[in-house]
Amino acid sequence: MFQISDLFRGSPDxxxxxxPGILVSFDIGNVTINLTETVVISWGIILLVTLxxxxxxxxLKTNNISKRQVAAxxxxxxxxxxxxxxxxxxxxxxxxxxxxxxxxxxxxxLVSMLGLRSVTADFNAPLTWALVTFVFIHGTNIKxxxxxxxxxxxxxxVPVMLPINILSELSTPVSMSLRHFGNVVSGMVITSLLYFAxxxxxxxxxxxxxxxxxxxxxxxxxxLFSGFMQAFVFIMLTMAYISNADARNEA
Amino acid sequence: xxxxxxxxxxDVGTILFTLINTLLIFLAxxxxxxxxxxxxxxxxxxxxxxxxxxxxxxxxxxxxxxxxYAEALAGAKDEAAEIITRAExxxxxxxxxxxxxxxxxxxxxxxxxxxxxxxEKVQARAELQGEISxxxxxxxxxxxxxxxxxxxxxxxxEDFLQExxxxxxxA
Numbered sequence: 389m390f391q392i393s394d395l396f397r398g399s400p401d402x403x404x405x406x407x408p409g410i411l412v413s414f415d416i417g418n419v420t421i422n423l424t425e426t427v428v429i430s431w432g433i434i435l436l437v438t439l440x441x442x443x444x445x446x447x448l449k450t451n452n453i454s455k456r457q458v459a460a461x462x463x464x465x466x467x468x469x470x471x472x473x474x475x476x477x478x479x480x481x482x483x484x485x486x487x488x489x490x491x492x493x494x495x496x497x498l499v500s501m502l503g504l505r506s507v508t509a510d511f512n513a514p515l516t517w518a519l520v521t522f523v524f525i526h527g528t529n530i531k532x533x534x535x536x537x538x539x540x541x542x543x544x545x546v547p548v549m550l551p552i553n554i555l556s557e558l559s560t561p562v563s564m565s566l567r568h569f570g571n572v573v574s575g576m577v578i579t580s581l582l583y584f585a586x587x588x589x590x591x592x593x594x595x596x597x598x599x600x601x602x603x604x605x606x607x608x609x610x611x612l613f614s615g616f617m618q619a620f621v622f623i624m625l626t627m628a629y630i631s632n633a634d635a636r637n638e639a
Numbered sequence: 640x641x642x643x644x645x646x647x648x649x650d651v652g653t654i655l656f657t658l659i660n661t662l663l664i665f666l667a668x669x670x671x672x673x674x675x676x677x678x679x680x681x682x683x684x685x686x687x688x689x690x691x692x693x694x695x696x697x698x699x700x701x702x703x704x705x706x707x708y709a710e711a712l713a714g715a716k717d718e719a720a721e722i723i724t725r726a727e728x729x730x731x732x733x734x735x736x737x738x739x740x741x742x743x744x745x746x747x748x749x750x751x752x753x754x755x756x757x758x759e760k761v762q763a764r765a766e767l768q769g770e771i772s773x774x775x776x777x778x779x780x781x782x783x784x785x786x787x788x789x790x791x792x793x794x795x796x797e798d799f800l801q802e803x804x805x806x807x808x809x810a
Contacts, residue, residue, distance in 0.1 A: 407644035421652035424644055430660040437664055441671040448679040450686050464676040484669035492664050510644070512653035516661065
């Protein structure tokens with residue numbers, strides 16, 4: 389007889405939440421370089437995004453423009469507006485990176501809808517972006533405050549704050565990357581659990597309707613909404629942290 | 640070998656590849672989307688300002704044309720007035736000339752008429768003189784034909800004078 393507990397007991401192979409698969413692995417010196425699912429799917433994303441951008445920006449005109457061009461111009465002006473509003477006009481040239489980061493993040497999450505493993509469900513992806521942000525934060529800080537001013541910032545307002553300030557700085561990339569990773573991966577885990585439960589229920593009842601409707605609704609939330617939210621949160625935090633480090637914004 | 644990475648692991652290879660991939664996607668955005676759209680936006684801005692300045696130029700040209708035409712129109716009015724004035728003056732001159740010519744002609748005619756009258760008068764006088772002499776001869780004949788008394792004499796002279804006067808009136 390079917391029991392509720394069967395739903396979460398696991399299949400013979402069990403619910404196994406794994407990291408990304410390794411396709412090729414090679415050693416350079418002591419370091420093992422793995423070519424994982426994450427990287428290969430990213431290449432696919434880059435290819436598709438590049439093709440999409442090429443298509444969007446095909447034969448641009450100054451008047452009587454196509455819908456494609458309207459979309460392309462909307463994207464550009466929206467990102468410019470967002471960057472200028474959040475970071476100030478002097479950071480305008482930062483817009484392409486923000487657009488790239490947002491696109492990479494959201495498409496990296498949305499590939500799960502094609503049955504692929506989310507790029508962002510690999511901790512290394514958001515970690516890389518958070519490290520880039522980290523470098524930008526400290527680079528900007530040193531650039532605008534000077535190296536002395538930058539170092540002085542760690543003993544501000546009192547020298548006792550030094551360890552706390554260092555911790556605070558280090559926690560930024562950790563929190564950013566773990567937030568993104570955690571959200572995506574939890575969605576992935578919940579979706580896997582639900583799929584498993586629903587297929588177990590289907591097996592028990594013998595009716596397939598459960599596996600059709602319910603996952604779609606959940607996928608809408610975990611993939612589309614959450615993917616969008618996390619990408620947005622990530623770029624907003626990146627912009628906020630970097631513009632905070634910019635002394636020109638202190639008034 | 641384990642064919643999956645651990646669920647939560649830091650993998651240097653993946654980080655490096657993701658860094659390169661992020662750079663690639665950034666370059667795609669920068670050099671495909673942003674560069675092209677920026678260029679077209681700048682071009683459109685340029686075209687709009689060119690159009691505006693062209694419109695301004697056209698407006699200025701139109702205004703200057705308008706002024707020129709107004710000027711020309713005023714000039715034309717002056718010219719027309721001048722032409723009319725000149726024509727009037729010319730007409731007056733011509734009229735004066737015609738009148739003076741007419742006067743001359745009239746004077747001429749009058750002169751000619753006077754001359755003709757004079758001539759006729761002279762001719763008449765000559766004729767009268769001829770007649771007077773005829774009458775005198777006749778009178779002399781009559782005197783010679785008969786003896787006449789004083790009264791007859793006076794009457795004869797009277798008649799003669801009346802005859803002369805009548806002849807003179809006839810002339």
